[in-house]
Amino acid sequence: MSMQNFSHLIKAEAIRLGFDFCGISKAGFLEEEAPRLEQWLLQSRHGKMKYMENYFDKRLDPRKLVDGAQSVVSLLYNYYPFESQKYDDAPKISKYAYGTDYHEVIKEKLKELLNFIRENIGEVNGRAFVDSAPVMDKAWAQKSGLGWIGKNSNLINKNSGSFFFIAELILDLQLEEDLPVEDFCGTCTKCIDACPTEAIIQPYVVDGSKCISYFTIELKEEIPVDVKGKFEGWVFGCDICQDVCPWNRFSKPHRERQFVPDEKLMSLTKSEWNEITEEVFKKLFTASAVKRTGYKGLKRNLKFINGTS
Ligand code: B12
Numbered sequence: 001m002s003m004q005n006f007s008h009l010i011k012a013e014a015i016r017l018g019f020d021f022c023g024i025s026k027a028g029f030l031e032e033e034a035p036r037l038e039q040w041l042l043q044s045r046h047g048k049m050k051y052m053e054n055y056f057d058k059r060l061d062p063r064k065l066v067d068g069a070q071s072v073v074s075l076l077y078n079y080y081p082f083e084s085q086k087y088d089d090a091p092k093i094s095k096y097a098y099g100t101d102y103h104e105v106i107k108e109k110l111k112e113l114l115n116f117i118r119e120n121i122g123e124v125n126g127r128a129f130v131d132s133a134p135v136m137d138k139a140w141a142q143k144s145g146l147g148w149i150g151k152n153s154n155l156i157n158k159n160s161g162s163f164f165f166i167a168e169l170i171l172d173l174q175l176e177e178d179l180p181v182e183d184f185c186g187t188c189t190k191c192i193d194a195c196p197t198e199a200i201i202q203p204y205v206v207d208g209s210k211c212i213s214y215f216t217i218e219l220k221e222e223i224p225v226d227v228k229g230k231f232e233g234w235v236f237g238c239d240i241c242q243d244v245c246p247w248n249r250f251s252k253p254h255r256e257r258q259f260v261p262d263e264k265l266m267s268l269t270k271s272e273w274n275e276i277t278e279e280v281f282k283k284l285f286t287a288s289a290v291k292r293t294g295y296k297g298l299k300r301n302l303k304f305i306n307g308t309s
């Protein structure tokens, strides 16, 4: 079988497994991204996310992660929910965290895809990643033609917007490459204008250390007072720069059973959120990405957005 046929076979199986888009690029050094990542780190845009400083060389070259790597197979998995939180005045959680933790859901599918490749193509050396290692997920998805990186720094697909997780397989198999697509942000600046903490410091560059997502999920200590009153009700993550993006008018609800949220979670009132006990937290969030902040973190965030800390 030829390189083209292998690529088609892999893409068809990815779609069968529930991925929405699959594209391929040649594994190599991320030349354009290298100086940008370096600057971003030098300017401490990662704040206290120490892990972003690690494995600088590996992050920029998948051949340092997988021996003999030749191709990166990038995959998108839609998480745009059908449901929304019932009460407008209730604290808001990011759509990506409504259901079961995506790491778990997608990892299983990646394993199946890798097994499929081994069974149908041959003994391939490869590894599966979903936000789980020093890999620049967006850069690879962009190179593989799955979308462009917008001014809010998220990958946007012209037909379906940006509410996607990005995953990839790095393989020592030569495959037919896809080409990147055009940037369709044009003169729009909606995301930059809407960001309440001015975290999008210039088009395409997010200062991670100013982002509500960082404060509410990644930061382990107290949230600085200078951002008090700016969270617009977001208690876990933030979707503002995606919600305002015109391309997200094309988002379609996902088809993943495991992402369907608990009805109780969607209908929590403001006072139920504020009175949440550890027991309720565990019940609602054991399988969810929200467990990353822990009960204490969520309580800290609630106090912060209520102005009581
Ligand atoms: C660290 C991180 C964060 C940090 C920092 C955000 C950031 N933009 O880097 C924080 C905690 C703030 C964060 C927040 C969110 N994240 Co996050 N995050 C990551 C992570 C782990 C690494 C990203 C990274 O490498 N950053 C380093 C910087 C340097 O990279 P970058 O932002 O892409 O920077 C590029 C641009 O700045 C550009 N650039 C720089 N200068 C210039 C100049 C010009 C002229 C141009 C054109 C470009 C340019 O080049 C840089 C390098 O390519 C990835 C997973 C992964 N392993 O890749 C997920 C990931 C990016 N996050 C994701 C998500 C969903 C989110 C949130 C939406 C979650 C939420 N709802 O709260 C928010 C969105 C915030 C935002 N607007 O970016 C998804 C994005 C999916 C998508 N469609 O793009 C990812 C890919 C996880 C995944 N596998 O699905 N995240």
Ligand code: SF4
Pocket (backbone or CB within 6 Å): 152, 194, 195, 196, 197, 198, 199, 200, 206, 210, 211, 212, 213, 238, 239, 240, 241, 242
């Ligand atoms: S996620 Fe929210 S805080 Fe972060 S850049 Fe987007 S709008 Fe700003």
Ligand code: SF4
Pocket (backbone or CB within 6 Å): 150, 151, 152, 153, 184, 185, 186, 188, 189, 190, 191, 192, 241, 244, 245, 246, 247
């Ligand atoms: S809101 Fe506008 S500028 Fe921002 S990412 Fe979307 S299209 Fe691009």
